[in-house]
Amino acid sequence: MLDIQKIRNDFPIFYQKVNGKPLVYFDNAATSQKPTQVIEAEANYYKEINANIHRGVHTLSQLATDAYEASRLKIQQHINAKFSHEVLFISGTTHGINLVANGFASFLKLDDEVMVSALEHHSNIVPWQMLCEKTGAKLVVIPMNENGELIQSEYERLLSDKTKIVTVNHISNALGTINPIKWMIEKAHKVGAAVLIDGAQATPHLKPDVQDLDCDFYVFSGHKICGPTGTGILYGKEDWLNKLPPYQGGGEMIATVSFEKTTYAELPHKFEAGTPNIAGGIVLGTAIDYLNEIGFDNIAAYENELLEYGTNRLLEIEGLKIYGTSNQKTSVISFNIDGIHPYDVGTIIDKLGIAVRTGHHCAQPIMDFYKIPGTLRASFAFYNTKEEIDALVQAVKKAKMMLL
Template sequence: MIDIKSIREDFPILNRKVNGYPLVYLDNAATSQTPKQVIKAITDYYTNYNANIHRGVHTLSQEATEKYEEARQKLQRHFNAAHPYEIIFTSGTTHGINLVANGFAALLQPGDELLVSAMEHHSNIVPWQMLCEKTGAVLKVIPMNEKGELEMEVYEQLLSDKTRIVFCNHISNALGTINPIEKIIKMAHDAGAAVLIDGAQAAPHIKADLQALDVDFYTVSAHKMCGPTGVGMLYGKESWLRKMPPYQGGGEMIAEVTFEKTTYADLPHKFEAGTPDICGGIAFGAAVDYMNGIGFDAIAAYEHELLDYATGRLLKEIEGVKIYGTAENKTSVISFNIEGIHPYDIGAILDKLGVAVRTGHHCAQPIMDYYKIPGTVRASFAFYNTREEVDRFIEAVQKAQMMLA
């Protein structure tokens, strides 16, 4: 059970007003809010042991190093990676995807094939297009249907002995669809291909077991799961991380440097050039602790209740509404339009009423092209939202429709 009153007290920002109205924050798929426990971890770092890591013999450096590596171990345990060194700290999901795409540049030949799903965020499309331009590899698309589900039969047909890597999101940021990644991974492996899963949208809702999934790469951003911006995680199987060349050169990622030759450091430091976001990594660990304290099963159940309640009210009470993303298996995201009204106009009026939603193509333009629309209004719910906030949201949409009709 979710103790919603106690949870909301952990998030100071939920007490503020926007345009004279109590804030209703429904843009969680873009960035979640940050609890006091994570803010405290950030303050504690800069107040008590701010120092560079892995390099100093002095007390502050050793304390910072210990806390940073503890955070790596927390992520290892949370996602059930086999080893701490399979967790690479990044600046976010985009960085993780680019790191893998860059590594595969050394492993591909002209004519090799890469498979991408039709419902990807631009961050999981553009780096692979760049890779294809560089290597002569071919990008192929797994199509989706009207409900926002991948066409798995077509996926099976696309797989071949030329397929080198398959990449898709665990959950669509634009539609809320939970993709059948267990099947996607197994089918790819049966064809001899690697798999990268973009877990940015899944991490706030699902506790992924990476060893059970047998996935090769999994990427996450801290700011989607109550952590700070600018930090994230790439999980990679040890065998792949050892095979790939470093993404960036610099300090920390080396074992020995001469002007004639450089020897790279062992994992994970091989992929962590330069001074990292030390505070961010520590705070990421604090965020994982916080969410585990609530429990992911409880979070998922509560958010599903909010999703069902909001979806039911929207369909019943808003004339001309169309929801995009009606997959049988989805998370707490509602993307919708109202006939005859541009999504931006709805979002602007909702903001005037204190309700924060996202409008536009959500960095998933191919999805919008599929539906032949310019974008959607997206309301995305988190475990700290309430039914009363859903009611405020519905009332605001009704007012916006009345004003814009």
């Protein structure tokens, strides 16, 4: 059992009011709030260490380097990567996907296939479209059904020896659907395809075991797991990271430089050009420590309780429809009310202190599938409460009454 009030006390943002009302924050799929432990750790870095890493013999540089690499080891253990050099610090999920897509330009040829799913965030569509335009490869899309699930039989049918990489999210940001990625990875490997998993929406709710999944790449953002913005992790199997060319050139990623030839550094530095977000990388480890102290099993159980409660309460509202009804789902509820634009509802409930996301959630193909302009999305985290869900329901009822 979680002590929710004790947890909420860790988050300074919940002490404030929005539009004169207590803040109810249900936009966790966009970004999570930050506990005091994370906020203070970042401030302490700048107050006590603040030096560049890997390059200095002076004490502060060594302290910064040690803290940064300790965070890498922490993240390696968290995701169960085989080697610490398979863990790359990046600026976020989008950066990681672009890094891999850019590298695959070296491997693809005309009529090769890149497979994405109909459930993807734009960040896991656009880089692959750009790759296909550059190489002449074909973008193949795994279709979805009305429940917001990928059609598994179609996935199997579409796989072939032309498939060079399958890239799919672990959990849909727009619908909350949990995809059967371990099964999908196994099927892709049977035809010789690599697999990248977008874990941006999964890592707040579960601990991915990359060795058990056997994925080739797994990418996620720090700001969705109580860490700072501008941070993230790309895990890649050692063999793949050795094959991929560097994404950026500059300092840190080199072994030797001359005007005749440059040789590249060993992993992970080959992909970490320039001065990184040092404080962010260190504090990402702090955020992971915080979540592990609460316990991901505890988080999952409580968030599932919130999902069930929120679903039942919202469905009490006449004319309300939920999009994304898979049995395998995390704590995201996307919904609309008949005859009302989601933006209008979102604007009214914001005046009541309630933060939800409105729009297409960077997943326009999903909205096109349902023939809607967008949805209201309430996404719950372990620091939310059933009382806050009750406040959401009352606010939506009030908005409906005002708008119809």
